[in-house]
Amino acid sequence: MAESNGAVKTHRKAYLPLESNPQVFTQLINNLGVTALEFQDVFSVDEPELLAMVSRPVYALVLVFPTTPMYEEQIAKEEATRDSYTGSGAGEDVIWFEQTIYNACGLYGILHSVSNGDAANFIEPGSALARLLATCVPLAPHERALALEASEELEIAHATAGVQGDTAAPASAEDVVDYHYVAFIKSKSGHIYEMDGCKKGPVNRGAVLSADEDILSESALKFVREYIHREKDGNVNFSLMALVRA
Numbered sequence: 235m236a237e238s239n240g241a242v243k244t245h246r247k248a249y250l251p252l253e254s255n256p257q258v259f260t261q262l263i264n265n266l267g268v269t270a271l272e273f274q275d276v277f278s279v280d281e282p283e284l285l286a287m288v289s290r291p292v293y294a295l296v297l298v299f300p301t302t303p304m305y306e307e308q309i310a311k312e313e314a315t316r317d318s319y320t321g322s323g324a325g326e327d328v329i330w331f332e333q334t335i336y337n338a339c340g341l342y343g344i345l346h347s348v349s350n351g352d353a354a355n356f357i358e359p360g361s362a363l364a365r366l367l368a369t370c371v372p373l374a375p376h377e378r379a380l381a382l383e384a385s386e387e388l389e390i391a392h393a394t395a396g397v398q399g400d401t402a403a404p405a406s407a408e409d410v411v412d413y414h415y416v417a418f419i420k421s422k423s424g425h426i427y428e429m430d431g432c433k434k435g436p437v438n439r440g441a442v443l444s445a446d447e448d449i450l451s452e453s454a455l456k457f458v459r460e461y462i463h464r465e466k467d468g469n470v471n472f473s474l475m476a477l478v479r480a
Contacts, residue, residue: 247383250396252340254298254413254473259344260480262395266388267361268348269480276474279455279462289478291448294347295418298340298473299461305414308464309433319435322374327421329354329371332379333431341392343415345382346429347477350419351449362387375435413471418457420449428457450476 252258256273263271271293278284299305319330329349333342347353349367357364366385370378382388417429420443428437441453448454462472 246334247389248336249338249341249389249392251337252392252396253398254340254415254475255398256475258395258398259296259340259475261398262341262344262391263348263363265391265394266348266363266366267358268353268356268363269358270356271348271353271477272480273475274478276450276476279458279474285450288450288476290450291352292450292476292478293351293353293420293448294477295449295454295458296340296343296347296415296475296477297418297458297461298413298415300471301414304464305461313434316434319375321435322372322378324371327423327425328419328427328429328436329367330375330429330436331370331382331431332375334379335383338392339415339432341388342431343417343429346417346419346431350427350429351421353419353477362391416461418449418454420447420454426454426457 252262256275259273260271263273273296274288276285276288276295321330329346331342331345333339335341348357348363357367366382366388370381373381414430414432418439419427419429421427421438424443424445426439426441426443426449428439430437439457441457443449443451443453458474
């Protein structure tokens with residue numbers, strides 16, 4: 235599966251969309267400086283036998299799903315009642331990135347996954363990602379987004395991953411595709427957050443995980459199921475990946 239552009243607010247730069255493929259995602263985080271972690275497929279959110287195949291702990295979940303009219307309508311209603319996020323600095327419970335790069339939802343899902351919670355402890359000092367975060371984290375959300383756009387290291391790493399995978403990449407980074415990525419992470423305080431750069435900010439889902447619970451716990455999986463069950467026509471074109479120890 236490839237990814238959707240999402241409701242990007244500005245459009246100065248476009249990337250080839252990433253395939254929903256654990257090897258592709260893992261290659262990208264390795265290139266950025268996270269070699270101790272990898273992505274794995276999660277083949278079911280309901281069957282205990284298949285869930286047991288996933289390595290634990292799980293540091294983040296990345297969900298790719300079809301952007302149907304039903305989804306767009308639901309998100310428009312939710313976002314209409316929310317204020318835009320204005321947080322900045324290392325003291326925030328999460329690090330969130332506004333998406334301003336077209337067709338880069340997968341990249342933002344990856345950044346949200348590896349930059350938050352315990353996953354951030356695996357970022358190699360001096361790596362491309364460490365340098366990028368040192369620049370971005372102190373900034374306000376929109377300035378942070380511009381700093382991401384300006385990163386040549388990030389663009390090169392993404393371009394390398396964008397041509398990998400089992401399906402052909404779109405002919406142009408400007409092509410419209412109809413899938414979108416969101417990440418679910420455990421924050422510093424243990425809260426479950428939905429991280430989507432096309433929304434107004436991080437979404438605190440109102441649930442708190444205990445110290446020994448990870449983001450593949452039942453408390454978190456119910457939010458993934460909400461996306462799947464929202465599709466009344468039975469659309470099954472969903473894919474879920476887990477960020478785990480390599």
